[in-house]
Amino acid sequence: MFFFKKMVVIFIGSSFLSIGINFFLVPFELLDGGIIGIGLIINYLTGIQAGFSIIILSIPIFTLAWFINRSYFYNSLHGMLFSSFIIDLFAASHTPFIPPVLSSIVGGIFVGLGIGIMLRFDTSTGGTDLLAQFLSKLFNINVGFMIFIIDSLVIALGGLLISKDTFLLSCVTIIFVGLSTSLCTWKNRHKVYP
Template sequence: MFFFKKGLVIIIGSVFLATGINVFLAPNKILDGGFIGVSLIFNYLFKLKIGLTILVLSVPIFWIAWFKNRTYFYNSLHGLMISSFLIDLFKPLRFLIDMNAMFSSFIGGVLVGLGTGLMLRFEISTSGTDLLALFLSKKIGINVGIIIFAIDSVVITMGGLLISGHTFMLSIITITAVGITTSLITGNRLHT
């Protein structure tokens, strides 16, 4: 039953994540943070696959997780693989909804935050930066959503410089929604 529950959490969280990215963020060139945001930047600039890029960028953090905490490694490996696969699989959904970019940035952020927060609540990560934030949260006692927000801020600033000021402004809305949603879902459970 335990493995079924974790598997269900990974699938549901990955669907939220893939929907938020493909239906709301990517069509408007909006960024999330972390490796997802870096992968979106590579997609917008070089047309690289978002899910595959997340997978490649996450390898060094997962290498560290292998030595630091095998439970996180195994839990997160499944989260990474499934969410990356679904992100690329859901690419055809990009033009499903035509919505104002500001609303898209908020709704996309909430969906990404739901997916991320749900998985982190069960100590499952979707990318290297989530896993890094989870380790830091346990080590320094700061909510994982706040750590993710700090990392995300750096990524969207970089994206704003490389893509556009409009992308940067919309991405601020997104990472705020992601951070708040993730924090609400994870609560104080992860840093105790």
């Protein structure tokens, strides 16, 4: 029963994440933060699928998790693999259907809900979400806030490669990712992750 519940959570979280990325961020070449953001940058610059890039970029963090805390490794591996698969599955070209500002907000909410739902049930997409879990536990800071800090650094880096407008809209996106993730994990803020 536990495994089934975990798989349902991973499916729902990954679906929200993929919808946010593919239907709201990609049409305007907006960025999320963390490994997903780096995967999107690689996708925009080279055409390599974002999900595939996320898997490759997550290898060092999963290696760290293997040695530091294997439960982090096991709890996140399925989430990272499945969400990367779903992101690439829905990666077909999508025509924008709402204005860019609204798209950055709605996309951020969807991505944040996907990440937050998985974190609430002790799984994640790995990558910097996994790193944020380590740092959140270490510094006793809400994991959503920690993700926001890491995302901001990635957006700042991505800002060197994109236009000012896209950079500003990506900043709006990560604000809503952070808020949505924090709301989903709020009751878990004092929980010690396995």
